[in-house]
Amino acid sequence: MNRSLSEMTDQGPSGPTREREASTGATDPRRALAIGLELAKNAVRTRSLEELQFILVNDTRALLTFDRCMLIVHFGGKSNLAAVNNQPKLEPKSDFVQRVDGFASQLKEICQGRVFFASGPGPEGIPNSIQEVLDSYLIYSGSAELIIFPLIFEEQVIAHLIFEFQGDNAPGEVETFALTTVLPFLSSALAEKWLRSHGKRIEEAFSAATVPKESFWNRWSGNRKLTLIAGLAVLSIVFLCMPFALVVGGRADVAPDFEYFSYVQMEGIVDKVLVKEGDLVKKNQVVAVLEDNEIQYKIREQQRLLTEYKTEIDILRSQSAENPSKLAESELVAIKALRAQQELEFLKWQQQFLQIWTPVDGIVLTKKIESLAGKRFKAGEPFCKVAPDEALLMEIFVREDDISYVKEGQPGEVFFNAQPSVSHAVTVKTIAPISEPLERVGSVFRVRAVFDKQPQGIRPGMMGTGHISTLPKSLWFLLTRRLREKLNEALLRF
Numbered sequence: 001m002n003r004s005l006s007e008m009t010d011q012g013p014s015g016p017t018r019e020r021e022a023s024t025g026a027t028d029p030r031r032a033l034a035i036g037l038e039l040a041k042n043a044v045r046t047r048s049l050e051e052l053q054f055i056l057v058n059d060t061r062a063l064l065t066f067d068r069c070m071l072i073v074h075f076g077g078k079s080n081l082a083a084v085n086n087q088p089k090l091e092p093k094s095d096f097v098q099r100v101d102g103f104a105s106q107l108k109e110i111c112q113g114r115v116f117f118a119s120g121p122g123p124e125g126i127p128n129s130i131q132e133v134l135d136s137y138l139i140y141s142g143s144a145e146l147i148i149f150p151l152i153f154e155e156q157v158i159a160h161l162i163f164e165f166q167g168d169n170a171p172g173e174v175e176t177f178a179l180t181t182v183l184p185f186l187s188s189a190l191a192e193k194w195l196r197s198h199g200k201r202i203e204e205a206f207s208a209a210t211v212p213k214e215s216f217w218n219r220w221s222g223n224r225k226l227t228l229i230a231g232l233a234v235l236s237i238v239f240l241c242m243p244f245a246l247v248v249g250g251r252a253d254v255a256p257d258f259e260y261f262s263y264v265q266m267e268g269i270v271d272k273v274l275v276k277e278g279d280l281v282k283k284n285q286v287v288a289v290l291e292d293n294e295i296q297y298k299i300r301e302q303q304r305l306l307t308e309y310k311t312e313i314d315i316l317r318s319q320s321a322e323n324p325s326k327l328a329e330s331e332l333v334a335i336k337a338l339r340a341q342q343e344l345e346f347l348k349w350q351q352q353f354l355q356i357w358t359p360v361d362g363i364v365l366t367k368k369i370e371s372l373a374g375k376r377f378k379a380g381e382p383f384c385k386v387a388p389d390e391a392l393l394m395e396i397f398v399r400e401d402d403i404s405y406v407k408e409g410q411p412g413e414v415f416f417n418a419q420p421s422v423s424h425a426v427t428v429k430t431i432a433p434i435s436e437p438l439e440r441v442g443s444v445f446r447v448r449a450v451f452d453k454q455p456q457g458i459r460p461g462m463m464g465t466g467h468i469s470t471l472p473k474s475l476w477f478l479l480t481r482r483l484r485e486k487l488n489e490a491l492l493r494f
Contacts, residue, residue, distance in 0.1 A: 029174050035062050036178035040185035049193040053083035056161060056186060061085070063179050064171040067143065068164040072104045074157060075194055079104035082159075099140065103133040107148065107160050113180060116146040142166060149179065151187040158191055240479075243472035248402035250441065252414050252466030254458050255395045256387030257450070260360050262287055264377040265353040268294065273370045278459060281358045281386060288356040288372070288383060295347055295354070302344040309337035362388040365460055392458060393451065394426055396466030397444040400435050401485055405470040412449055412468040416458075420465075425452040428468060 039059055046052040057069040071083040081090065081100040090097050109130060114123045118138045122131045134146060143164040151159040163171075268290035275287045316330035366372075366384035377383065394414050398406055406428060413423040426449035435443040447468065473481075 032063060032174045032178035033181070036182040039063070040182040043186050043189040046189065046193065049197040052189055052193045057083045057085040060179065063175045064163055065169050066163040067166045070100060070162045071159060072100070072107060072162065073159045074108055079108065099137065103137065106130050106133060108157050110148055110160065111150055111152070111157055113147070113149050118144050145170060149183060151183060151190055153187045153191040158187060240476040241474050244475055245469045246405055246471065246473045247467050247469055248398055248405055249412065249465065249467040250397045250399065250444070252394045252396045252464050254392055254460050254462040256365065256460055257391040257393050259365065260362065260386045261382040262356050262358050262384050262386060264356060264381050264383050265379060266290070266350060267377065267379045268354065269376045270373050273373045275364050276370055277364055277367050279364045280389060281362060281364060283359065283361050284357045286355045287358055290354045292351065292354050295350060299344060299347045302340050302347060306337055306340040306344060309333055309340060313337065356383050358386050360386060360388055362386040363460060387460060390454065392454060392460065393429065394449045394466055396447045396449055396468065397438055397441070398447050398468065399441065400443040400445065403431070403445045406431060406447055406468055410468055410470060412466060414464050414466045416462060416464040424455050426450060427452060
């Protein structure tokens with residue numbers, strides 16, 4: 001057994017082999033061939049993949065007196081241990097099964113029968129990686145040698161039979177030659193049983209081919225065929241005339257029904273922005289503060305003037321006893337002091353307008369509002385947009401070709417991208433008078449639809465898909481609608 005299995009089987013049972021068999025009482029060549037043919041016949045007659053696998057790992061003992069036989073299959077891009085003799089059911093988590101599955105895929109490179117010994121060099125032409133794995137397995141199993149037979153179907157290796165021998169009961173060349181002779185039959189049987197067990201259509205096609213049946217159409221007479229055709233035609237016409245709701249729509253965005261502005265009430269430079277886009281704010285909440293350097297300077301200047309005027313008044317009045325004209329001058333200075341006092345009070349009153357408030361409860365819509373810090377605004381200029389959070393609707397973008405079917409009051413539904421399986425009922429409120437371009441869609445119209453019941457947690461800018469149910473149309477109309485549009489476009493070019 002120091003040669004490859006192919007060399008042994010190519011020569012057949014002759015020469016020294018016959019002398020060995022004569023001396024050891026080995027199997028008669030004709031009896032070995034008969035056993036091999038009986039094995040092939042049983043394999044072909046099996047009705048299931050499991051039954052065939054049982055025969056391959058058990059009934060082969062009639063030819064080879066092995067200690068253990070394994071079947072590894074390579075189907076569906078996977079290689080795994082399929083059957084072991086005397087084990088009706090494999091335990092996938094066992095150490096033995098996992099070890100064999102670990103090197104099963106590497107055996108696909110073995111395309112000829114090979115013998116591996118526990119001691120001594122391996123057969124020629126075997127990669128070192130496979131030799132090392134099988135040497136390790138021989139030590140693990142305690143076997144003296146392994147014989148590996150590939151099962152080949154249409155020039156593809158579909159499985160391997162592995163025989164373990166732990167003593168000196170290695171098979172003779174006659175038995176090996178007999179088993180090698182029937183391997184093509186076993187390979188074909190294995191491929192056919194695997195295909196039939198994993199493909200229902202293959203099984204049905206096989207049954208139809210082996211058991212021919214008269215077709216349903218051929219069992220009918222001519223009058224019955226005409227009646228059947230007429231009935232199907234009537235049903236088709238009725239079905240095509242049945243009304244169905246034409247559903248149009250496309251991308252949809254959450255938008256506010258109306259918006260409010262927070263206005264700057266006095267000219268100045270924004271010092272701090274206290275909110276960001278998407279924040280929920282309350283009515284009269286401060287969203288930004290203007291710089292107070294300028295107004296504070298004016299207040300200090302008026303206070304200085306007021307102090308000077310009061311001091312000047314006291315001096316003039318103290319001199320009025322000697323010079324009565326000083327009293328008149330003090331009255332003029334008092335008027336200036338009154339004006340300074342009024343200006344001071346006006347400036348202090350203006351300080352309250354350094355803050356910018358929100359007019360309503362709602363959501364801040366202005367994008368990048370924090371970037372407005374440091375910008376100068378004029379009095380009355382809008383600072384940011386705020387939308388009431390309870391007045392939101394959906395803007396559905398409807399194609400220009402479909403907008404003629406949409407009317408106010410029509411029902412619809414929207415699906416948010418965050419919850420694509422949950423629908424929310426809406427009703428068409430308004431339709432934009434002009435179209436606008438939308439990337440990768442073309443010209444679209446904005447259709448604003450209000451929620452029948454506004455969902456919780458939605459915010460402006462959330463996206464989804466909107467559907468609008470228009471007036472019922474026949475099925476024929478729905479099926480040919482796009483075709484008619486293309487024909488109209490083609491006719492307009494002429």
